[in-house]
Amino acid sequence: MVTTLEAPVCAEHKCAREWRTAVFEYDEDGVSIRIPNVEAWVCPAGGDPTFLPETADELIAVGRELLAAARKARQRRSALTEYIVSVGSR
Numbered sequence: 001m002v003t004t005l006e007a008p009v010c011a012e013h014k015c016a017r018e019w020r021t022a023v024f025e026y027d028e029d030g031v032s033i034r035i036p037n038v039e040a041w042v043c044p045a046g047g048d049p050t051f052l053p054e055t056a057d058e059l060i061a062v063g064r065e066l067l068a069a070a071r072k073a074r075q076r077r078s079a080l081t082e083y084i085v086s087v088g089s090r
Helices: 053-075
Strands: 018-028 031-042
Touching (some): 031 053
16 A cells, blocks of 8 residues: 555656556566566556565565576476466465
8 A cells, every 4th residue: 555645756757656556577697577466656658667665675585585496497407487476365
């Protein structure tokens, strides 16, 4: 939930950002991580998200865990190259 009453302004496009879901994407050493449906302030013109600090901390922690798992799979020469993980109730 957003605690800020006033939307931040995108420095590049000079427009108010919108509070909505975005995709966090990160690539390192041939490993791509994509986490959809993350709430963020998103620039409507460019689409780039700005995550709240606590969200960014969680994304960094999860990203490190996923990178470690992917590197272990690479060392095993696993034939499985793409994983989808979901946490929570359905």
